Amino acid sequence: MATLYELTDQYKMLQNFIxxxxxxxxxxxxxxxxxxxxxxxxxxxxxLKNIESDIAGIKSEEKRLADRRKAMESNLARIKENMADTLLTVEGNRVKTEKFTFSFRKSTSVQIENDAAIPPQFIKVEKTISRSELAKALKAGEQIEGAQLVENQSLSIR
Incomplete structure (x- = not known):
């Protein structure tokens, strides 16, 4: 049986016959x-159908693993919270064992109380382009510099 490349060459031969x-x-x-x-x-x-089926199975497994990871992270946070609550009941908030030392460490974090009061030099804005809005405007006949509608073809297998 011929490969697709060979078949393409055969179509060129057909053109010659014509x-x-x-x-x-x-x-x-x-x-x-x-x-x-x-x-x-x-x-x-x-x-293609076999590969699409494999991809669907992999996506399902990714979701299952992501759910499992989230559950484990939740359990981890709950265990740490329980340990911290227990440590608060101990005088000096410190326990030393042969393998571990349990204590609290101080740290700082920024708490935003009013977004509007923050000076502009501390505000980071990310620019995104709405392709769907651009498409609507272009289809309506608007001329927009830097954008145009391009017609594509995609393979359809039914």
Missing amino acids: EENNVEGFELALSQIIGDIGEKLEGYAMV
Whole structure:
């Protein structure tokens, strides 16, 4: 069975038959190529369906693992909170064992009380482009510098 590359070459040969007005050679070659291409594309489509199924399974497993990780992180936070509560009941808030020393460490963090009162030099704004809004405007006939509608083709397998 021919590869897709070979089939492409055969289509070029068909073009030559047309240009040379060789009707018999054209019809014979065309009937052979159509069968081969259909079989090849069908085989490719089956492989695509298998890969899509694998991807769906992997996505499902990713979600399951992400849920499991979140549950473990929640358990970890709860255990640390319980340990901290217990440590608060001990005089001096410090316990030393053979393997670990438990105590509190001081740290600082910034707490924002009023966003509007923060000076502009401390505000970081990220610029994003709304492609959907741009598409609506361009489809409505607006001319927008730096953007244009481009027609694409995507493979459809039904």
